[in-house]
Amino acid sequence: MNRILKRTFLPSLLAASLAGVTLVPAKPAAADDRILEDVxxxxAAGVVSGAIRGRGSVLNNAVKGGAAGAAVNGVNGTRRNPRxxxxxQDIGVGAAAGGVTGAVTRGRKDTLGDVVDGAAAGAAIHILRNRK
Known part of the structure:
Protein backbone atom coordinates (compact mmCIF):
# COMPACT_ATOMS: atom_id res chain seq x y z
CA MET A 1 0.00 0.00 0.00
CA ASN A 2 2.81 2.40 0.83
CA ARG A 3 4.39 1.90 -2.60
CA ILE A 4 1.09 2.62 -4.35
CA LEU A 5 0.64 5.88 -2.42
CA LYS A 6 4.16 7.00 -3.28
CA ARG A 7 3.63 6.32 -6.96
CA THR A 8 0.28 8.08 -6.96
CA PHE A 9 0.84 11.17 -4.89
CA LEU A 10 4.54 11.92 -5.18
CA PRO A 11 4.53 12.96 -8.87
CA SER A 12 1.51 15.23 -8.40
CA LEU A 13 3.02 16.73 -5.26
CA LEU A 14 6.27 17.40 -7.08
CA ALA A 15 4.47 18.99 -10.02
CA ALA A 16 2.38 21.18 -7.71
CA SER A 17 5.40 22.36 -5.77
CA LEU A 18 7.32 23.20 -8.96
CA ALA A 19 4.35 25.10 -10.37
CA GLY A 20 3.95 27.00 -7.11
CA VAL A 21 7.60 27.99 -7.06
CA THR A 22 7.73 29.11 -10.69
CA LEU A 23 4.44 30.98 -10.73
CA VAL A 24 5.03 33.06 -7.62
CA PRO A 25 5.82 36.59 -8.76
CA ALA A 26 9.01 37.98 -7.33
CA LYS A 27 10.20 41.54 -7.11
CA PRO A 28 13.49 42.24 -8.91
CA ALA A 29 16.36 42.25 -6.48
CA ALA A 30 18.33 45.31 -7.55
CA ALA A 31 16.31 47.32 -10.03
CA ASP A 32 13.93 50.15 -9.46
CA ASP A 33 10.57 50.54 -11.15
CA ARG A 34 11.86 52.65 -14.02
CA ILE A 35 14.15 50.14 -15.70
CA LEU A 36 12.45 50.46 -19.08
CA GLU A 37 12.96 54.21 -19.03
CA ASP A 38 16.66 53.77 -18.29
CA VAL A 39 17.00 51.17 -21.05
CA ALA A 44 18.87 56.57 -27.46
CA ALA A 45 22.17 57.84 -26.06
CA GLY A 46 24.00 54.90 -27.62
CA VAL A 47 22.49 55.63 -31.03
CA VAL A 48 23.37 59.32 -30.79
CA SER A 49 26.92 58.58 -29.60
CA GLY A 50 27.44 56.06 -32.40
CA ALA A 51 26.10 58.52 -34.96
CA ILE A 52 28.42 61.27 -33.72
CA ARG A 53 31.39 58.91 -33.91
CA GLY A 54 30.21 57.53 -37.27
CA ARG A 55 30.78 53.92 -36.16
CA GLY A 56 28.58 50.86 -35.79
CA SER A 57 25.03 50.15 -36.84
CA VAL A 58 22.05 51.86 -35.26
CA LEU A 59 20.78 48.57 -33.85
CA ASN A 60 24.11 47.59 -32.34
CA ASN A 61 24.56 51.02 -30.77
CA ALA A 62 21.03 50.85 -29.36
CA VAL A 63 21.74 47.42 -27.85
CA LYS A 64 24.97 48.64 -26.22
CA GLY A 65 23.22 51.71 -24.83
CA GLY A 66 20.25 49.68 -23.59
CA ALA A 67 22.54 47.26 -21.80
CA ALA A 68 24.37 50.18 -20.23
CA GLY A 69 21.03 51.64 -19.13
CA ALA A 70 19.99 48.36 -17.52
CA ALA A 71 23.33 48.11 -15.72
CA VAL A 72 23.14 51.67 -14.41
CA ASN A 73 19.60 51.03 -13.23
CA GLY A 74 20.67 47.85 -11.47
CA VAL A 75 23.56 49.53 -9.67
CA ASN A 76 21.44 52.47 -8.60
CA GLY A 77 18.76 50.07 -7.35
CA THR A 78 21.21 48.67 -4.80
CA ARG A 79 21.63 52.00 -3.02
CA ARG A 80 19.92 52.69 0.27
CA ASN A 81 18.82 56.05 -1.07
CA PRO A 82 18.22 55.71 -4.83
CA ARG A 83 18.26 59.49 -5.22
CA GLN A 89 29.86 55.70 -11.00
CA ASP A 90 27.06 55.93 -13.58
CA ILE A 91 29.58 56.69 -16.33
CA GLY A 92 31.86 53.87 -15.17
CA VAL A 93 29.08 51.29 -14.98
CA GLY A 94 27.75 52.37 -18.37
CA ALA A 95 31.23 52.20 -19.89
CA ALA A 96 31.84 48.71 -18.51
CA ALA A 97 28.46 47.45 -19.70
CA GLY A 98 28.96 49.00 -23.14
CA GLY A 99 32.41 47.45 -23.44
CA VAL A 100 31.22 43.99 -22.45
CA THR A 101 28.16 44.15 -24.70
CA GLY A 102 30.25 45.35 -27.63
CA ALA A 103 32.74 42.53 -27.08
CA VAL A 104 29.92 39.99 -27.08
CA THR A 105 28.01 41.37 -30.06
CA ARG A 106 30.88 42.49 -32.29
CA GLY A 107 33.89 40.56 -31.07
CA ARG A 108 36.15 43.43 -29.93
CA LYS A 109 36.23 45.33 -33.21
CA ASP A 110 36.05 48.77 -31.60
CA THR A 111 36.37 48.34 -27.84
CA LEU A 112 37.12 51.99 -27.12
CA GLY A 113 34.07 53.08 -29.12
CA ASP A 114 31.90 50.57 -27.26
CA VAL A 115 33.12 51.97 -23.95
CA VAL A 116 32.44 55.53 -25.13
CA ASP A 117 28.88 54.60 -26.17
CA GLY A 118 28.22 52.99 -22.79
CA ALA A 119 29.71 55.94 -20.91
CA ALA A 120 27.50 58.33 -22.88
CA ALA A 121 24.48 56.24 -21.95
CA GLY A 122 25.45 56.29 -18.25
CA ALA A 123 25.96 60.06 -18.33
CA ALA A 124 22.63 60.64 -20.08
CA ILE A 125 20.77 58.53 -17.54
CA HIS A 126 22.46 60.35 -14.66
CA ILE A 127 21.65 63.77 -16.08
CA LEU A 128 18.03 62.94 -16.87
CA ARG A 129 17.37 61.17 -13.56
CA ASN A 130 18.84 63.95 -11.42
CA ARG A 131 16.88 66.57 -13.30
CA LYS A 132 13.52 65.11 -12.22
Whole structure:
Protein backbone atom coordinates (compact mmCIF):
# COMPACT_ATOMS: atom_id res chain seq x y z
CA MET A 1 0.00 0.00 0.00
CA ASN A 2 2.81 2.40 0.83
CA ARG A 3 4.39 1.90 -2.60
CA ILE A 4 1.09 2.62 -4.35
CA LEU A 5 0.64 5.88 -2.42
CA LYS A 6 4.16 7.00 -3.28
CA ARG A 7 3.63 6.32 -6.96
CA THR A 8 0.28 8.08 -6.96
CA PHE A 9 0.84 11.17 -4.89
CA LEU A 10 4.54 11.92 -5.18
CA PRO A 11 4.53 12.96 -8.87
CA SER A 12 1.51 15.23 -8.40
CA LEU A 13 3.02 16.73 -5.26
CA LEU A 14 6.27 17.40 -7.08
CA ALA A 15 4.47 18.99 -10.02
CA ALA A 16 2.38 21.18 -7.71
CA SER A 17 5.40 22.36 -5.77
CA LEU A 18 7.32 23.20 -8.96
CA ALA A 19 4.35 25.10 -10.37
CA GLY A 20 3.95 27.00 -7.11
CA VAL A 21 7.60 27.99 -7.06
CA THR A 22 7.73 29.11 -10.69
CA LEU A 23 4.44 30.98 -10.73
CA VAL A 24 5.03 33.06 -7.62
CA PRO A 25 5.82 36.59 -8.76
CA ALA A 26 9.01 37.98 -7.33
CA LYS A 27 10.20 41.54 -7.11
CA PRO A 28 13.49 42.24 -8.91
CA ALA A 29 16.36 42.25 -6.48
CA ALA A 30 18.33 45.31 -7.55
CA ALA A 31 16.31 47.32 -10.03
CA ASP A 32 13.93 50.15 -9.46
CA ASP A 33 10.57 50.54 -11.15
CA ARG A 34 11.86 52.65 -14.02
CA ILE A 35 14.15 50.14 -15.70
CA LEU A 36 12.45 50.46 -19.08
CA GLU A 37 12.96 54.21 -19.03
CA ASP A 38 16.66 53.77 -18.29
CA VAL A 39 17.00 51.17 -21.05
CA UNK A 40 15.28 53.56 -23.47
CA UNK A 41 17.42 56.51 -22.45
CA UNK A 42 20.54 54.39 -22.75
CA UNK A 43 19.53 53.06 -26.18
CA ALA A 44 18.87 56.57 -27.46
CA ALA A 45 22.17 57.84 -26.06
CA GLY A 46 24.00 54.90 -27.62
CA VAL A 47 22.49 55.63 -31.03
CA VAL A 48 23.37 59.32 -30.79
CA SER A 49 26.92 58.58 -29.60
CA GLY A 50 27.44 56.06 -32.40
CA ALA A 51 26.10 58.52 -34.96
CA ILE A 52 28.42 61.27 -33.72
CA ARG A 53 31.39 58.91 -33.91
CA GLY A 54 30.21 57.53 -37.27
CA ARG A 55 30.78 53.92 -36.16
CA GLY A 56 28.58 50.86 -35.79
CA SER A 57 25.03 50.15 -36.84
CA VAL A 58 22.05 51.86 -35.26
CA LEU A 59 20.78 48.57 -33.85
CA ASN A 60 24.11 47.59 -32.34
CA ASN A 61 24.56 51.02 -30.77
CA ALA A 62 21.03 50.85 -29.36
CA VAL A 63 21.74 47.42 -27.85
CA LYS A 64 24.97 48.64 -26.22
CA GLY A 65 23.22 51.71 -24.83
CA GLY A 66 20.25 49.68 -23.59
CA ALA A 67 22.54 47.26 -21.80
CA ALA A 68 24.37 50.18 -20.23
CA GLY A 69 21.03 51.64 -19.13
CA ALA A 70 19.99 48.36 -17.52
CA ALA A 71 23.33 48.11 -15.72
CA VAL A 72 23.14 51.67 -14.41
CA ASN A 73 19.60 51.03 -13.23
CA GLY A 74 20.67 47.85 -11.47
CA VAL A 75 23.56 49.53 -9.67
CA ASN A 76 21.44 52.47 -8.60
CA GLY A 77 18.76 50.07 -7.35
CA THR A 78 21.21 48.67 -4.80
CA ARG A 79 21.63 52.00 -3.02
CA ARG A 80 19.92 52.69 0.27
CA ASN A 81 18.82 56.05 -1.07
CA PRO A 82 18.22 55.71 -4.83
CA ARG A 83 18.26 59.49 -5.22
CA UNK A 84 21.89 59.57 -4.11
CA UNK A 85 23.44 58.97 -7.54
CA UNK A 86 27.06 59.49 -8.47
CA UNK A 87 27.97 60.75 -11.97
CA UNK A 88 31.35 59.01 -12.03
CA GLN A 89 29.86 55.70 -11.00
CA ASP A 90 27.06 55.93 -13.58
CA ILE A 91 29.58 56.69 -16.33
CA GLY A 92 31.86 53.87 -15.17
CA VAL A 93 29.08 51.29 -14.98
CA GLY A 94 27.75 52.37 -18.37
CA ALA A 95 31.23 52.20 -19.89
CA ALA A 96 31.84 48.71 -18.51
CA ALA A 97 28.46 47.45 -19.70
CA GLY A 98 28.96 49.00 -23.14
CA GLY A 99 32.41 47.45 -23.44
CA VAL A 100 31.22 43.99 -22.45
CA THR A 101 28.16 44.15 -24.70
CA GLY A 102 30.25 45.35 -27.63
CA ALA A 103 32.74 42.53 -27.08
CA VAL A 104 29.92 39.99 -27.08
CA THR A 105 28.01 41.37 -30.06
CA ARG A 106 30.88 42.49 -32.29
CA GLY A 107 33.89 40.56 -31.07
CA ARG A 108 36.15 43.43 -29.93
CA LYS A 109 36.23 45.33 -33.21
CA ASP A 110 36.05 48.77 -31.60
CA THR A 111 36.37 48.34 -27.84
CA LEU A 112 37.12 51.99 -27.12
CA GLY A 113 34.07 53.08 -29.12
CA ASP A 114 31.90 50.57 -27.26
CA VAL A 115 33.12 51.97 -23.95
CA VAL A 116 32.44 55.53 -25.13
CA ASP A 117 28.88 54.60 -26.17
CA GLY A 118 28.22 52.99 -22.79
CA ALA A 119 29.71 55.94 -20.91
CA ALA A 120 27.50 58.33 -22.88
CA ALA A 121 24.48 56.24 -21.95
CA GLY A 122 25.45 56.29 -18.25
CA ALA A 123 25.96 60.06 -18.33
CA ALA A 124 22.63 60.64 -20.08
CA ILE A 125 20.77 58.53 -17.54
CA HIS A 126 22.46 60.35 -14.66
CA ILE A 127 21.65 63.77 -16.08
CA LEU A 128 18.03 62.94 -16.87
CA ARG A 129 17.37 61.17 -13.56
CA ASN A 130 18.84 63.95 -11.42
CA ARG A 131 16.88 66.57 -13.30
CA LYS A 132 13.52 65.11 -12.22
Missing amino acids: GIGA NRNLG
